[in-house]
Amino acid sequence: MFCLPLLEKKFPALSRVPRLAIKPGEASKDIHTLNLVWEWLAAKGAGRDAVLINLGGGVISDIGGFAAGTYHRGIRYINIPTSLIGQVDAAIGGKTGINVDSLKNQAGLFYDPEGVIIDPVFLSTLPERHLRSGVAEIIKSAALSGGEIWERICFVKITDDQQWKSHILPTAHIKCSIVAADPFEKGQRKVLNFGHTFGHALETLSMRDGSKTLLHGEAVAAGMILEGVLSNRILNFPDQQLDRLTSLILHYFQPAPVLPDKAEDLLGLITKDKKSFGGIPGFSLLEETGKPVYDIVCGEAALREAISIFNSLVK
Numbered sequence: 600m601f602c603l604p605l606l607e608k609k610f611p612a613l614s615r616v617p618r619l620a621i622k623p624g625e626a627s628k629d630i631h632t633l634n635l636v637w638e639w640l641a642a643k644g645a646g647r648d649a650v651l652i653n654l655g656g657g658v659i660s661d662i663g664g665f666a667a668g669t670y671h672r673g674i675r676y677i678n679i680p681t682s683l684i685g686q687v688d689a690a691i692g693g694k695t696g697i698n699v700d701s702l703k704n705q706a707g708l709f710y711d712p713e714g715v716i717i718d719p720v721f722l723s724t725l726p727e728r729h730l731r732s733g734v735a736e737i738i739k740s741a742a743l744s745g746g747e748i749w750e751r752i753c754f755v756k757i758t759d760d761q762q763w764k765s766h767i768l769p770t771a772h773i774k775c776s777i778v779a780a781d782p783f784e785k786g787q788r789k790v791l792n793f794g795h796t797f798g799h800a801l802e803t804l805s806m807r808d809g810s811k812t813l814l815h816g817e818a819v820a821a822g823m824i825l826e827g828v829l830s831n832r833i834l835n836f837p838d839q840q841l842d843r844l845t846s847l848i849l850h851y852f853q854p855a856p857v858l859p860d861k862a863e864d865l866l867g868l869i870t871k872d873k874k875s876f877g878g879i880p881g882f883s884l885l886e887e888t889g890k891p892v893y894d895i896v897c898g899e900a901a902l903r904e905a906i907s908i909f910n911s912l913v914k
């Protein structure tokens with residue numbers, strides 16, 4: 600609605616192509632919407648030479664990429680991300696998917712777009728809460744990368760959308776280089792899941808609860824504190840670095856404590872995470888900022904301790 604006129608202004612020929620609008624929000628990232636896209640492609644007579652253009656946030660690139668990868672056993676697609684999360688993360692790297700029973704990204708494909716067109720101009724209409732949500736993935740990339748990028752995000756607090764925009768290119772580059780080294784997440788790419796094991800479980804719980812849905816970046820922000828604490832307990836991630844990570848996240852986000860009954864649900868969901876092996880979660884953690892590791896097995900006692908320390912940090 601906001602971005603299509605901007606796109607048509609740049610590419611007038613696009614005003615003549617068929618289009619399908621999808622109801623906004625994470626709840627649309629499901630099998631019903633996927634089916635809607637398949638049916639629409641079929642109704643429009645899209646053949647194997649069709650190209651699907653995904654204009655929107657991470658929900659659109661995830662569903663659109665999955666639809667493109669499965670329709671006629673794979674047609675080409677292009678991502679034009681319009682949210683901050685889309686521009687720094689979701690549209691890049693070929694991970695596509697949908698949620699199943701509110702479980703995040705349970706069905707999906709690795710299927711690369713033909714191209715990703717990133718233009719910060721689209722962000723001018725993105726609501727502030729969604730921009731802020733994107734900061735979580737920027738912080739994650741900086742923590743994985745360490746060095747100058749990490750120092751910059753710690754010292755120069757992002758206060759306006761101009762500054763958010765200045766982080767798009769470096770963050771997109773970090774993702775591209777990690778993905779290029781391991782496109783199918785057999786190893787190194789797993790580091791990008793830092794904050795996401797707890798984060799996805801929190802996101803699922805909030806979708807099921809329905810009262811106050813967490814945005815993806817808000818859930819990942821809380822997940823990074825939880826997994827930062829795990830890193831500290833299990834891998835000796837230094838106290839001072841944990842403090843910096845936590846205070847940086849708390850500068851942008853106000854995560855709620857995990858109440859005792861929710862803690863049980865959270866632990867149950869974590870064992871269903873895609874990154875678990877036979878019910879034992881494999882976490883992506885930090886030995887230091889700039890030194891991520893993956894497939895770290897954490898026992899239930901460590902997870903409970905992390906939740907308890909998290910609660911004391913965010914209260």
Ligand SMILES: NC(=O)c1ccc[n+]([C@@H]2O[C@H](COP(=O)([O-])OP(=O)(O)OC[C@H]3O[C@@H](n4cnc5c(N)ncnc54)[C@H](O)[C@@H]3O)[C@@H](O)[C@H]2O)c1
Binds near residue numbers: 628661682693724
């Ligand atoms: N595939 C991946 O590698 C990957 C990586 C990170 C996140 N994700 C997924 O991405 C999703 C989160 O992405 P998101 O934060 O973009 O959510 P989203 O797609 O739901 O977009 C957020 C909201 O902003 C609106 N919006 C988007 N661009 C806008 C604009 N320019 N102006 C006004 N409104 C705009 C959308 O309609 C929506 O209401 C989650 O489902 C997450 O799992 C995927």
